[in-house]
Amino acid sequence: MKTKLIHIILLLISFTAHSQTLDNYLTIAAENSPELKAIQYQYQSALEKINEVGSIPNTNISVGYFAQEVETRVGAQKAKISASQMLPWFGTLNAKKESAQFKAKAQLNTYDFAKRKLFLAIKTAYFELFELKAKEDILLQNIEILNTFENLALNALENNRSTMVEVLKIRIEKNELTNQLNTIQENLKAKKITFNLLLNRNQNEVISIADHITIIDLQTFNKEYISSNPKMLALDNLKSATKKTELATQKESLPTIGIGLDYGFIENRAIENLADNGKDIVMPMVTVSFPLFSKKYSSKQKQLQLEQKAIEITKVNTYNQLQTIFENAKSKLSNSKVSIATQIKNIDEAESAKKVLLAAYETSKIDFEQLLEIQQLQLKFQLKKVISEKEYEIQKSTLEFLTKDN
DSSP, X not given: OHHHHHHHHHHHHHHHHHHHHHHHHHHHHHHHOHHHHHHHHHHHHHHHHHHHHTSOOOOEEEEEEEEEXXXXXXXXXXXXXEEEEEEOOTTHHHHHHXXXXXXXXXXXXXXXXXXXXXXHHHHHHHHHHHHHHHHHHHHHHHHHHXXXXXXXXXXXXXXXXXXXXXXXXXXXXXXXXXXXXXXXXXXXHHHHHHHHHHTTSOTTOOXXXXXXXXXXXXXXXXXXXXGGSHXXXXXXXXXXXXXXXXHHHHHHTSOEEEEEEEEEEEOXXXXXXXXXTTOOEEEEEEEEEOOSOOHHHHHHHHHHHHHHHHHHXXXXXXXXXXXXXXXXXXXXXXXXXXXXXXXXXXXXXXXXHHHHHHHGGGTSOOOHHHHHHXXXXXXXHHHHHHHHHHHHHHHHHXXXXXXXXX
């Protein structure tokens, strides 16, 4: 019992160390990503748009000077200054501000979705690196084992317990593995460059790759959380923004009220005891603008209503697509777990069979052909296990992308 507890603790420590390494790369990617920075600027711009649309129209100020003075009872008019301000119908500006706020929220959702996509790409590339590195290690180990087999075969050949053909078969198999190893090492170099470019850093930076993956089911994935995916939330906010824009358009079709003030400068007349002599003129004004031809407003409202319907249909389609990805990922995740367990059993059984064949070396002739077959099978199982481990992690990351915050 104590041994099992220690084993579980070691597995958890290993899992945590692996997660920390990957988390570090995700942090670097989020900080360095040009795409995320561009979306951040777009979001900041969308926030500024709120202030723009919430502002009242420009105030009009005009100044006039009478080239030919107009005489009044209290004196000649010399100049005039006017100020006027048009005011939208009540609630128009508020509706525009709320629309801009929803658009800003949609932009933030776009940022969150792009971040999730980036993290999924990073995780996928990381586990592809893990696969190649693990395959490299496995092939190196198997080449070393074949070297041991070759030495055994040469010793047996000296004692007439094997033939040169068996030695050559071992060498051929070793050449094949060496060729596979070279291919994997070249792919590993290319993948490392790709990974560093995803992090937007020097392509020759050293990458720390986990030695192994521990399958610990600490997470559950609920399909209902797809509704909270940033892609879905962005569509919700865009629809709300369109509704508010429609409301603003309705209010724009109502009269616009303007208030103003005229101030006239009057010159004193050379008349004694004249009441209000030279008294300036103050004239408050109210104006109303009627949109008599309102067809453009009704047309715009219809456009916005159609946009809302389009967004709703897009929402349904997007949700179905995300659900499809969820179901496929969940199925592949389950298959990967089964495959990993199967390959572990097969590797152990192949190892046992190999030990049985090697034990015969002390008492009788080794069947090197069978030994090679068992070694090839074990190699096949080892490679399949690594592929399944990579697949498991990628599908788990896909489910996180769909349902969890990264």
